[in-house]
Amino acid sequence: MANLGTSYMGLELDNPFIVGSSGLTRTPAGVEAAAEAGAGAVVLKSLFEEQIRLEYAETTASLAESVHPEALAYLQADIAGRFGPRDYLEVVKKASAAVSIPVIASVNCTSSESWIEFAGQVEKAGAAALELNIYVLATDPQVKSGQVDQVYLDIVSQVTERVTMPVAVKLAPYITNLPRLCSKLVERGASGLVLFNRLFSPDIDVDKEEVCGGISLSHPSEHRMALRWVALLSEILDVDICGSRGVHDGEATVKMLLAGACSVQMTSALFSKKLKHLGTVKEELCAWMDERGYEDIDTFRGRLAEDPANTNLFQRAQYIKAFVGVG
Numbered sequence: 001m002a003n004l005g006t007s008y009m010g011l012e013l014d015n016p017f018i019v020g021s022s023g024l025t026r027t028p029a030g031v032e033a034a035a036e037a038g039a040g041a042v043v044l045k046s047l048f049e050e051q052i053r054l055e056y057a058e059t060t061a062s063l064a065e066s067v068h069p070e071a072l073a074y075l076q077a078d079i080a081g082r083f084g085p086r087d088y089l090e091v092v093k094k095a096s097a098a099v100s101i102p103v104i105a106s107v108n109c110t111s112s113e114s115w116i117e118f119a120g121q122v123e124k125a126g127a128a129a130l131e132l133n134i135y136v137l138a139t140d141p142q143v144k145s146g147q148v149d150q151v152y153l154d155i156v157s158q159v160t161e162r163v164t165m166p167v168a169v170k171l172a173p174y175i176t177n178l179p180r181l182c183s184k185l186v187e188r189g190a191s192g193l194v195l196f197n198r199l200f201s202p203d204i205d206v207d208k209e210e211v212c213g214g215i216s217l218s219h220p221s222e223h224r225m226a227l228r229w230v231a232l233l234s235e236i237l238d239v240d241i242c243g244s245r246g247v248h249d250g251e252a253t254v255k256m257l258l259a260g261a262c263s264v265q266m267t268s269a270l271f272s273k274k275l276k277h278l279g280t281v282k283e284e285l286c287a288w289m290d291e292r293g294y295e296d297i298d299t300f301r302g303r304l305a306e307d308p309a310n311t312n313l314f315q316r317a318q319y320i321k322a323f324v325g326v327g
């Protein structure tokens with residue numbers, strides 16, 4: 001039987017299937033269930049930067065009433081390092097102690113504010129790595145694209161300066177020049193890229209004539225957006241890539257690995273088919289490898305990204321009749 005082991009950001013995983021950050025991984029019990037179901041690793045539900053800043057602000061406000069202003073500045077610098085949402089740290093601690101698979105913490109961030117000190121606490125609590133879920137929604141026409149990119153770079157620089165654990169950046173696909181931003185993120189110390197996140201999308205209820213929202217799960221066809229970028233970036237960047245979004249089965253996993261990913265993340269498929277689906281996808285990957293005599297993942301990982309002819313195909317954005325038969 002094929003060996004499904006893989007290395008992701010220096011973490012040794014029994015298999016490439018990582019349970020993505022979501023309600024499935026909110027509690028230590030959820031993490032244990034994922035490990036029992038056969039996950040290679042888990043990413044905890046994200047702690048939101050706003051939650052960290054709120055707790056920080058509340059503590060600072062109560063201190064401001066009792067402490068001399070000069071002393072307050074010193075205390076403020078220290079507070080961010082010592083206090084964070086304790087519940088989250090407790091989850092990191094308990095989950096990491098309860099399972100033998102890597103537990104990756106996650107912070108959802110949009111700025112490089114004082115919350116960054118919290119990354120150090122997450123590391124101390126036992127997280128194997130940290131995934132930064134960064135998305136800056138640019139809505140101000142006065143802000144230049146470079147300024148938006150700089151936010152990503154500042155966050156990653158500051159976090160990687162504070163921790164020794166590997167740091168992954170989970171990106172949404174809506175970036176003007178993804179290869180440049182990713183290469184700069186790697187320069188700033190990112191060890192992994194998670195391609196891609198799937199963002200909350202507002203909707204409109206036409207009966208009520210109201211803006212609405214809600215959880216929407218991915219469709220399996222969505223994996224093709226990530227596939228292109230996994231293939232293109234794995235060839236040019238020295239970084240571990242995790243294929244994410246629309247990975248619902250063993251076949252999509254094989255595609256991500258052939259394109260150069262080290263691992264994949266699954267969320268929607270596990271919501272709809274439950275954690276037991278991990279057993280099925282592992283069997284599907286194993287069967288595909290056994291059929292071809294591949295003993296381990298490294299034997300075929302990245303095989304379809306290496307050939308320049310394939311690079312041309314991954315770089316193609318417009319349909320042409322000769323190639324796809326329509327257009």
Ligand SMILES: Cc1cc2nc3c(=O)[nH]c(=O)nc-3n(C[C@H](O)[C@H](O)[C@H](O)COP(=O)(O)O)c2cc1C
Binds near residue numbers: 046245246
């Ligand atoms: C209900 C739900 C909650 C999620 N919460 C988070 C979160 O807290 N942090 C995060 O980085 N991604 C979150 N995600 C995004 C998923 O981790 C994943 O990146 C996305 O759903 C795409 O993968 P999929 O196609 O396998 O679902 C959430 C997704 C869902 C469906």
